[in-house]
Amino acid sequence: MSPTESLLTDDLRAAVRAHFPRYPTKQAVTLPALHLVNERLGYVPPQAVEEIAELLDLAPAQVQDTLSFYGFFKQDKPQGKTRMWICRSIACAACESEELLKYLCEKLGIEPGETTADGRITLEFAECLGACDHAPAILVGETLHKNMTKAKIEELLKTL
């Protein structure tokens, strides 16, 4: 890709603009825009931040401020096709989520924060996923998996 080539395709820009009528200001579209870019690119590199800012008539620092507030967005490299978050907050920790995390790390051959060599899965920590009464919980993409066990993880990995 040449240095001047845009990361945001026309299609992606149109998807961001489609949010304008639904929000009171262009600035309010920052978070939806970050999600759209993240979905398409797998991350939000600095060039994309600049392009989003231009699209929203903002300074890049304003977009960067929003981005950096959330641990969800990454900037250094694309995330795996599937992102997997293991809850490590109190209820899940009491139900051995650390054990499940270790098990997953071994199975996938990666550490938390890393992506499998084939780009299939990124493994991450999460704070409370809101399913404390079904601990331990794991979020896979947008699907919450409750009362997880090693056996359930085995089954889950077969589907990814």
Ligand code: FES
């Ligand atoms: S502590 Fe894990 S879901 Fe709440």
